[in-house]
Amino acid sequence: MPFAGEDDFLRLIDAHFPNAAPGLILGRGDDAAVIQHPGPIAVSSDLFLEDVHFRRSYFTAAAIGRKALAVNLSDLAAMGAQPLGFTLNIGAPPDLASDFWPEFFAAMAQTAARHKAVLAGGDLSRCERLAVSVTVWGGLGPAGRFLRRGQGRPGDFLFVVGELGLARAGLLGLEATGRAALTQFPAACRAHLDPTALIKAGLLLAGIAAVRGLMDVSDGLLMDLPRFLGPGLGASLDLHGFPLHAETVRYAASAGVDPIRFALEGGEDYALLGCVAPEGTGELKKRLPGARLIGVIGAAPGVWLGQSPVATGGFDHFRPAGSPKGAK
Amino acid sequence: MPFAGEDDFLRLIDAHFPNAAPGLILGRGDDAAVIQHPGPIAVSSDLFLEDVHFRRSYFTAAAIGRKALAVNLSDLAAMGAQPLGFTLNIGAPPDLASDFWPEFFAAMAQTAARHKAVLAGGDLSRCERLAVSVTVWGGLGPAGRFLRRGQGRPGDFLFVVGELGLARAGLLGLEATGRAALTQFPAACRAHLDPTALIKAGLLLAGIAAVRGLMDVSDGLLMDLPRFLGPGLGASLDLHGFPLHAETVRYAASAGVDPIRFALEGGEDYALLGCVAPEGTGELKKRLPGARLIGVIGAAPGVWLGQSPVATGGFDHFRPAGSPKGAK
Structure with a gap:
């Protein structure tokens, strides 16, 4: 389908995204x-930019459409929120193949439908490189609370849901x-190309009273852990x-680096990092067997891996350019 | 202030934007x-892209910061909404002068404060060309209603608040x-570089019962008028x-084009286009003297200027590239 102009674009969006939903x-x-929603609303917004977050050489149109939304939904997962809706701003280069947008929208619409997020608006512009900016919002799940960062206490156990590295x-x-x-590396490539927002896990975690806090790991655990702990606290990992994935271990081995270290530095995991009061670990493991304990919160700043202090930090969006986010 | 990284950026944002507000x-x-808001919430999202919507050669950092927010707030003005908050996604090129971001944020923060819009979040990434994506939301004003498009009836008067062309x-x-x-052309340049979102006018118009609909004119009146009327209706202008601005008349004369035609095709006016039932024109003029009647809604499609039919249409975001939006 060749695009004569904006109207074609809007027709295509209307064909893929329902324009009605409760609220x-x-x-x-x-x-x-x-929109109207009786309770509090969690709002988050993320960019998804060509040659920063993805490359068109190895991302299909469908993968770009899915991931642009998924990275935003992941923030709602980390709040334990139920997605409600989103806006979509697109900067579109003129040289895309005629089937690009139908594939992009079909895939994004599928992700949106799965999570019950309705597309409520957006903007369209030409742009040299493909740029997608999404703003998502969500409401409380059945548990009636959102999960924040910085809520952990010394002695709480840290846990991760999802893959690292x-x-x-x-x-x-x-x-x-x-x-x-x-x-x-099929599974590894899939993890990068097509991450899943852990919405169900987030909603479930909000329902476990002993779970005190949650965030999504997008810049690597070592970068995100201090953000999760907040000032004054540390962790012993x-x-x-x-259980590192076999491909993570194999990749790290081929690169001659320690697989655990590699996993801790891994960006774009879109895993969930949480903390749970000691008395809640049993319930956590029972209700969410995929949750893995990775350490304990300490009363002083600093992160330890076994007996060794580790430098926290990782991806910085103002590092010299040249490779997508997370390629270090 | 040289930017060592993301943290500097976040500190700068915290210095300029309060992180607390009602709701x-x-x-x-x-x-x-x-966020939490008892009533319905109007949500809108717009891109503001270098070399599409603005050029760094003649936009100051302050003008970019102000306009990126103003074009979004203009959509809320067109709903008759009271701004509440916004998210801000920035794709930042590395080569900006050290005073760019302090000026950008100071100016944007001033616009945000004037309209009581709190910055609630966002994302930051590097990008070859400066890209700003804003999502705004607003609530009902004292009148307790939003103003939509497509609400006009044959015989309603069309009016404009703000400059055209x-x-x-x-x-x-x-x-x-x-x-x-x-x-x-100082006033004309100011109109392009530093448009004002007509929030107060929108709130006031929502309070005039005879005003049936409102939209903002961003792609030129001839392009936006059919969108405002909706299917089946036309207008006689x-x-x-x-009262065209003297600089609009002077510019059109220098270009050898009819000033009224030039004004009707003008993009990025960020004026408000509305319709009012005939019995309400008196109240409209009394309460908002700046509102100017420009025509009447007709019962059949088509737009007439005096005795002549005019082709509607205007800017299309997928026209061949080369000049900013609206430069035709």
Whole structure:
């Protein structure tokens, strides 16, 4: 389908995204959409930019559409929120293949429908490189609370839901060998290309009273852990029991680095990092078997891995350019 | 202030934007902000992109910061909404002067404060060209209603609040001669560089019962009018009494085009276009003397200017590239 102009674009969006939902009083097509929600609303916004967050050489149109929304939904997962809606701003280069946008929207619409997020509006502009900016909002789940950062106390156990390092192995493989990495590291590539927002896990965690806090790991655990702990606290990590994916281990081995260290530095995991009061670990493991304990919160700043202090920090968006986010 | 990294950026944002407001339950710094508002919420989102919507050669950092927010607030003005908050996503090129961001944020923060819009979150990434994506939301004003498009009836009067064509004259002047246009067409350049969101006018119009609908004119009146009318209706325009700015007239004359036609095609006016039932024109003029009647809604499609049909249409975001939006 060749695009004669903006109208084609809007028709395509209307074909893929419903324009009605509970709580959507006025849908797309006016100066603003109108929503109404009785309780508090969690709002988050993220960019997804070509050659910063993704490359068109190894991302399909569908993967770009899915991931642009998923990285935003992941922030709602980390609040324990139930997605409600989103806005979508697109900067579109003129040179895309004619099937690009149908594939992009179909995939994004599928992700949106799965999580019950309605597209309420947005903007469209030309842009040299493909740029997607999404703002998502969500409401309370059945548990009636959101999960924040900085709520942990000394002695709380830290846990992770999801993979650590796998997406980084995929990114580095794709950057090194392009789509050939898809056969060499299929799960790792999938983790980078097509992350899942852990909405259900977030909602479930909000329902476990002993779970005190939650965030999503997007810049690597070592970068995100201090943000999660907040000032004055530290952590003692033990990842010997953490089930790293075989491809993470294999990639780290091929690169000659320690797999645990590699996993801790991995960006774009979109895993969930949480803390739970000691008395709640049993309930946590029972209700969410995929949650893995990775350490304990300490009363003083600093992060220890076994007996060794580790430098926290990781991806900085103002590092010298050249490779996508997380490719270090 | 040289930027060592993301942390400097966040400190600068915290220095300029308060992180607390009525209805903001959880401010910036977590995975999501949490807002709560009892009534319906109008949501809108717009891109503001370098070399598409603005040029750094003649926009100051302050003007970019102000306009990126103002074009979004204009959508709330067109709903008759009272701004509440916004998210801000920035794609930042590395080569900006050290005073760029302090000026950008100071100016944006001033606009935000004037309209009581709190910055609730956002994202930051590097990007070759400066890209700003804003999502705004607002609540009902004292009148207790939002103003939509497509609400007009045959016989309703059409009115405009704000200038038509002036911003286009500024854009064309700036594109032709750069900052030299600032002395030749100062008001026109100001209209393009520093548009004002007509929030107060929108709130006031929502309070006039006879005003049936409202939208903001961003792509030129001839392009936006059919969107405002909706299917099945047309309009008969008479702009002989419309007070075009002297610089609009002078610019059109210098370009050898009819000033009224030039004004109707002008993009980025950020004027308000509304319709009012015939019995309400008196109240409209009394309460908002700046509102100018420009025509009447007709019962059949098509737009007439005096005795002549005019082709509607205007800026399309997928026209061949090369000049900022609205430069035709």
